[in-house]
Amino acid sequence: MIKKSILIIDDDIILLKTAEEILSDLYSVSVAKGGKQGITLLKKGIIPNLILLDIAMPEMDGYMTLEKIKGIPGCEEVPVIFLTGFSESDYEVKGLKAGATDYIVKPFAKEVLLARVEMHLARSAQNSRKTVIDTQIQENRKRIQEKLTPVEWKVALAVAQGMENKEIAEQMNYSYGYIKNVITRIFLKLDIEKRRELRKLLIG
Known part of the structure; x- marks a missing residue:
């Protein structure tokens, strides 16, 4: 199984070593001794999961580094967790407004770091899967709409939304028999047999 990758950017050598030791058993860890070095790595195409x-x-402080990170292609959606010695809420709010995903105060417990990293990697993976599914649905919709007539497309959307034939007929002011025939044509054109198949294609 391929390990998820993490980039740690910090000028504190001791913290870099500590965080790397904590995370390296579970993740592929890279380190950068400051914002400029971190940006250089990212611009080379070494894009981590977190x-x-x-x-x-x-x-280059963390806020400026974060701003530059978000401008690098491929890094826009990478979760960024601030590690800092500042415990005041103003710093936390500023970091979150700047686009950070979370905020951990140093010194941190091993369990806290591992839990936060695991949580945000899981959320990021879930968001990525949703994006892929949404993209696939949009492609399906475009492809299917091109195959169907305008009336068939409207009926297909209604079926996908869970409407029964009688409801569709009443809403579109057609006879029940006509709607039944339209749905039969839709199924033949799309090579499907069940209403749930149409729903999966158009809604997910």
């Missing part, structure tokens, strides 16, 4: 980012760094 980024741990310090706020207080020289030359």
Whole structure:
């Protein structure tokens, strides 16, 4: 099984080593000793599944680094967790408004770091799957609409939404028999047999 990848960006060598030791058994870990080095890695196409980012760094702080990260193709949706010694809520709010996914105060417990990382990786994977499914549904809709007449398309959408033949006939002002024949044509054109198959194609 391929390990999920994590990039840690921090100028604190001790923290880098500590976080890497905690995470390396479960994940593929890369480290960057500051914002500039982290941005360089990302621009080379080394896109991780999650980024741990310090706020207080020289030359380029975490907020500026995060802004640049979000502008790199492929990094727009990568979850970023701030690691910082600032415990005040103002810093947390600023980080979240800047686009961070979460905020962990240093020093942190091993269990907290592992739990937060696991949670956000799971959420990210779920969002990615949803995006793929949504894209597939849109492609299905376009392909199916091209195969059907305007009336057949309207009926297909109604069927996919769970409407019965009688409801569709009344709503569209057609006879029950006509709607039944339209649905038969739709099934033949799409090579399906069940209403649930149509629903899966158009709605998911």
